Structure formats: structure tokens, C-alpha cells
Amino acid sequence: MTGGSGTGGGERLQKRLARAGVASRRAAEDLITAGRVTVNGEVAALGRTVSPTDEVRVDGNLIETAGLESVTFLLYKPAGYVTTARDEYGRRNVLDAMPPVPGLHPVGRLDKDSEGLLLLTTDGQLTLTLTHPRYGHEKAYRAWTEGDPGAAELRALEEGVELDDGPAQALSARPAPGGALVILGEGRNRQVRRMLEAVGYPVTRLLRYRVGGLWLGDLAPGEYRQLSPRDLHDLLNPAQVPRHAWERAEREMLDRWG
Structure with missing residues (x-):
């Protein structure tokens, strides 16, 4: 043939x-x-x-694709899981928490000690759109730190700090009890941890609660849900999410994590 x-x-x-x-x-x-x-x-x-x-x-x-529709999940990644499809050291990886879907893979990474919103998909183009720096999809984090960063330290994160792989700048950095809320437009390795350490406040716990216009919601660690077409729209088009929906999600996030 x-x-x-x-x-x-x-x-x-x-x-x-x-x-x-x-x-x-x-x-x-x-x-x-x-x-x-x-x-x-x-x-x-x-x-x-x-x-x-x-x-x-x-x-x-x-490569099996006959009848395959793209599918995307939102997982509350627990701390202690690595964000890989396979791990040479036999550690628990995020696919252990997911159903056996052919071609399912993590979108970007959360380091082993971090937790929160992680997307997994069979759509390679969606992965590129969400991980390539040129698209600038926001990623929002709740960080708990050794001590409380002050206004000067949070302003330094917004103005930019020097890391070993180049300068890094937060889109926003706000105080939160025992730490900070940090929003990035990129997702380099352990970036929030390294930025806060650079201003003198090592991170003791880190949780990602939003990517684009999609929020973690009320999932518990290890729980997941499949994204609907509306979820995917909000994920990729945060500016089109109604203001009242943003305010509700922000209020729920603060009520849950402070």
C-alpha cells in the first residue's frame, strides 16, 4: 500500500x-x-x-486516533506527586490520579512539593497554547512563606528580580495571611518559589488556584473533573468571563485559603 x-x-x-x-x-x-x-x-x-x-x-x-475526541481534565494535584507521564524513580505521578485515557499528558508542570490546579489533555495544540510564553496565559498562586513579605518585597516582585536563569517579573503580587498571592504570565521551573526566596521569604507551601479564566474551585486534593466547552472558553478567553464570576471565584478562593 x-x-x-x-x-x-x-x-x-x-x-x-x-x-x-x-x-x-x-x-x-x-x-x-x-x-x-x-x-x-x-x-x-x-x-x-x-x-x-x-x-x-x-x-x-x-498512533491510534480513530474516533478519538480531545479531552481535557482539571486536577487538584496533591503535594508529593510529580508532573510527568513516567518517573524513573518510581514516585507517584499525576497520571496515577487520572483515568487511563490514551494520549493524556500534563499541561506544563507543578513541582513535586506544590499543589493545586493542573490541566491534563489529549490536545497537543492546547498544550502549546497554554505553555508557550508568547500567549501569556496568567497563572495565579497562593504562597505561604517564612514570615510575611512587606510592601517593598511585593513591589520588588512586580518590578522584577534576578534569578539564575534570568530576570523574572510578577504581573501582580499582593499580601495574604502568612504569605502572598502572586500572578505570573509565564511558568518557569519553580519560579514563584525562587522569586520569593530572592526577596528573603522562602516558600513553605505553594498552591496554584487559577490558570487563565479557569479556577480550581471546590475540588479536594486528588479530585478531578472533565472540562466542558464553557470551561475551555473561559480558560482561553479570561477577558470574556463576566466580572461577577471573577468576583465570586476570588471570594470563594479567599474564603478557602485566605
């Missing part, structure tokens, strides 16, 4: 790979260009389209 160039109808190969959770579309293009993707046994070229009956493999592994 021959694959052909497949530039007519059908689904773009990189979209098929993203829909299966293999990679974002951009990363899928790199896989194709590197010659790691085959269609019906032939190495695929960039620009290839595929039908539902075509056999797609990456590095020889069959």
Missing part, C-alpha cells in the same frame, strides 16, 4: 499527531521533518494529509 503525497483532502498529519496527544502541531512538524513519522509504512513528508483509515506511526509506534 502506498501513501502518496496526500496534499488534497483529509486531515493534516501534524493535526492528527496533535489530536492523539503525541506533540503540539509545531513539534509534530519537527517529527515529520526528522523522518520519524510514517504513513502506511512510508516516511511522511511535511504537508501530508491522512484519512481515518491511514496507519500512522511515530518511531514505529502506532
Whole structure:
């Protein structure tokens, strides 16, 4: 069976790979260009389209997408879980808390000791949209610290502090009992922890309570729910979330965590 160039109808190969959770579309293009993707046994070229009956493999592994719809979950990640699909040290990872959905993977990371809102999806394009710095989706955190950061320290977070991997700046930093509320427009490794330590207030507990226009809500640690189309809209379009909904979510968050 021959694959052909497949530039007519059908689904773009990189979209098929993203829909299966293999990679974002951009990363899928790199896989194709590197010659790691085959269609019906032939190495695929960039620009290839595929039908539902075509056999797609990456590095020889069959990609199953027939009838697969993208699915996204919101998990309250408990502290102590690593945000990886596999862990060489045998530690508990976030997929241990989820149903066995093919292609499900974490969107970004929360370090092992942190907790709160973590998204998991089978949609590679959604992963790219939420993790690439150019899109600037806000991530909001409640931090408990050794001592209470003052106005000067919180202002320093907003003006920017120097970290070992470059300057880092909070979009907002507000006081909270025993710590602070910090909002970032990016998500570098352990960034909130390192920023607060840089101004003299090491973090003792860190919880992420919002990403974009989506809030953690009343989930308990280890609980999850599947996102609805409305949830996905709010996640990606926070400016379109009604003001009263923001105020209610903020009030509920403060009532729960202070």
C-alpha cells in the first residue's frame, strides 16, 4: 500500500499527531521533518494529509486516533506527586490520579512539593497554547512563606528580580495571611518559589488556584473533573468571563485559603 503525497483532502498529519496527544502541531512538524513519522509504512513528508483509515506511526509506534475526541481534565494535584507521564524513580505521578485515557499528558508542570490546579489533555495544540510564553496565559498562586513579605518585597516582585536563569517579573503580587498571592504570565521551573526566596521569604507551601479564566474551585486534593466547552472558553478567553464570576471565584478562593 502506498501513501502518496496526500496534499488534497483529509486531515493534516501534524493535526492528527496533535489530536492523539503525541506533540503540539509545531513539534509534530519537527517529527515529520526528522523522518520519524510514517504513513502506511512510508516516511511522511511535511504537508501530508491522512484519512481515518491511514496507519500512522511515530518511531514505529502506532498512533491510534480513530474516533478519538480531545479531552481535557482539571486536577487538584496533591503535594508529593510529580508532573510527568513516567518517573524513573518510581514516585507517584499525576497520571496515577487520572483515568487511563490514551494520549493524556500534563499541561506544563507543578513541582513535586506544590499543589493545586493542573490541566491534563489529549490536545497537543492546547498544550502549546497554554505553555508557550508568547500567549501569556496568567497563572495565579497562593504562597505561604517564612514570615510575611512587606510592601517593598511585593513591589520588588512586580518590578522584577534576578534569578539564575534570568530576570523574572510578577504581573501582580499582593499580601495574604502568612504569605502572598502572586500572578505570573509565564511558568518557569519553580519560579514563584525562587522569586520569593530572592526577596528573603522562602516558600513553605505553594498552591496554584487559577490558570487563565479557569479556577480550581471546590475540588479536594486528588479530585478531578472533565472540562466542558464553557470551561475551555473561559480558560482561553479570561477577558470574556463576566466580572461577577471573577468576583465570586476570588471570594470563594479567599474564603478557602485566605
